[in-house]
Amino acid sequence: MTDLLIDIENVSKKYTGADRYSLKSVNLKIYEGEKFGFFGPNGAGKTTLISILCQILPFNEGKVTYYLGSKPIEFHSIRQKIGFVPQDLALYEDLTARQNISYFGAMYNMKSNEVRKRSVELFELLGLSAVADRKVRTFSGGMKRRLNLIAGLIHEPAVVFLDEPTVGVDIQSRNAMLSFLKEINGKGTSLIYTSHHLDEAERICDRVAIIDHGDIIASGSIPQLLGENDVEDLTGLLIKLTGKEFRDNV
Numbered sequence: 623m624t625d626l627l628i629d630i631e632n633v634s635k636k637y638t639g640a641d642r643y644s645l646k647s648v649n650l651k652i653y654e655g656e657k658f659g660f661f662g663p664n665g666a667g668k669t670t671l672i673s674i675l676c677q678i679l680p681f682n683e684g685k686v687t688y689y690l691g692s693k694p695i696e697f698h699s700i701r702q703k704i705g706f707v708p709q710d711l712a713l714y715e716d717l718t719a720r721q722n723i724s725y726f727g728a729m730y731n732m733k734s735n736e737v738r739k740r741s742v743e744l745f746e747l748l749g750l751s752a753v754a755d756r757k758v759r760t761f762s763g764g765m766k767r768r769l770n771l772i773a774g775l776i777h778e779p780a781v782v783f784l785d786e787p788t789v790g791v792d793i794q795s796r797n798a799m800l801s802f803l804k805e806i807n808g809k810g811t812s813l814i815y816t817s818h819h820l821d822e823a824e825r826i827c828d829r830v831a832i833i834d835h836g837d838i839i840a841s842g843s844i845p846q847l848l849g850e851n852d853v854e855d856l857t858g859l860l861i862k863l864t865g866k867e868f869r870d871n872v
């Protein structure tokens with residue numbers, strides 16, 4: 623087993639004014655170099671958990687410990703090594719793609735020549751070289767998603783949190799994004815990911831956790847969970863474990 627990366631112990635979250643917990647005593651260990659996925663119905667708690675792990679959101683109870691080279695480390699010491707690709711696009715529509723990435727690079731304290739060099743590589747890999755000097759507001763949804771991915775990865779983080787990174791994109795964009803994520807994972811970047819595209823998850827993830835009503839109801843490798851539950855794929859697993867009822871109309 624590789625080194626521990628994040629240890630989540632009894633983490634609970636109740637939003638201010640809410641009458642129930644969005645996460646209920648969540649326990650989970652994530653290891654260095656993993657491609658780890660959170661899956662579950664709408665409102666299950668995936669974004670809440672990812673936001674807590676990125677320290678964008680506080681939690682009420684429990685503990686999250688981060689590790690580097692198997693030693694516990696304060697989050698602020700590894701902040702620069704963390705990338706976040708949010709579900710809501712974090713882009714400036716009136717800036718060009720290149721200007722957006724320069725902004726994110728500066729936010730991560732990168733030198734401007736470093737940002738330039740890396741953005742040329744990433745624009746090429748994700749098919750944005752020809753439009754790098756166009757304003758983002760002229761971009762298609764797929765182009766914006768690809769740029770959103772570059773924005774979260776420009777500083778070559780060791781760990782990347784991705785909250786539905788491919789929502790609303792076509793097969794071509796998705797394919798380019800997934801190949802790119804696999805490539806950086808092959809070079810050592812840990813990926814912590816959530817999506818409603820379960821076929822995509824099957825391509826990407828080593829291990830998964832299924833969340834429902836703020837509880838982790840199963841976790842393990844995909845083959846292990848499919849075998850234990852006697853189902854063929856992640857869709858079958860999710861339906862078996864979380865049922866067929868709608869969850870977002872309460």
Ligand SMILES: Nc1ncnc2c1ncn2[C@@H]1O[C@H](COP(=O)(O)OP(=O)(O)OP(=O)(O)O)[C@@H](O)[C@H]1O
Nearest residue numbers: 637638640644662663664665666667668669670671
């Ligand atoms: N700011 C907030 N204030 C109050 N409740 C919230 C807030 N954000 C989320 N919630 C609630 O917390 C629960 C978990 O929401 P969360 O967005 O984490 O789910 P999710 O699994 O990411 O859902 P989806 O798949 O729809 O994105 C839901 O019941 C949601 O209504």
